[in-house]
Amino acid sequence: MVDADKSGKPKVTRYLNQISLDEAVATMRSSFVRPDGPNNRETVPLLDACGRISAESLRAGYSVPPANVSAMDGIAVKSADTVGATEQSPVKITNYLRVNTGNHVLPEYDAVIMIEDTWADGDGFLIRKAARPWQNVRAAGEDIKKGDLVIPAGHRIRPFDCGALGTYGFSEIAVHKVTAGLIPTGSELIKIGETPKPGQVVESNIPMAAIWLKERHAVPKIYPMTPDEPDLIRAA
CATH class of the missing domain: 2.170.190.11 (Molybdopterin biosynthesis moea protein, domain 3.)
Incomplete structure (x- = not known):
């Protein structure tokens, strides 16, 4: 809601409730669907697994070496x-x-x-x-025996993990899938590529955040720009 100050200029009199950073992080964590849910995991080829987080414990499919x-x-x-x-x-x-x-x-x-x-x-x-x-x-199984743990659930896959996983029978693995919604807010915002007029600002924070998320193998979902209207922001 807005009204006017003594000069007649519009003045904001109501804001969305502000919370601390710790509260914001706690709210985000509580909003996440269970990481082991069916919609929060995907199977990827071994060559695409580096940097991802294993969604389940991975055990050797056979012994190495398989015989003496x-x-x-x-x-x-x-x-x-x-x-x-x-x-x-x-x-x-x-x-x-x-x-x-x-x-x-x-x-x-x-x-x-x-x-x-x-x-x-x-x-x-x-x-x-x-x-x-x-x-x-x-001896058979000197490196690893069938059923032995290769990597646990919740492990960030490294290049040499991929080498071991390939050796022990994995061509693809299940990893966590994270989707993050990004909402650009501000009545002054315009899209990248447009020339700002007085009082306008090119929205560049969301692309930056989206790239940061992609580097960490998360999927950014970018919503339309939303004006500085509390009800519209809540609805977004």
């Missing part, structure tokens, strides 16, 4: 077959499997001997040192 694998290039053997091997009394191994780094080590073998520590001898290899059980073998 070799940590070295060499031969997979039964450690029991190598007992007693020394420089002076080498042992010939004829039951073996040639493996490269990352190859599956079959269940019948429990050790890998580096190729540099073997000497070809006809149908087998000579070794001059006994192998320890599980030597140079990466």
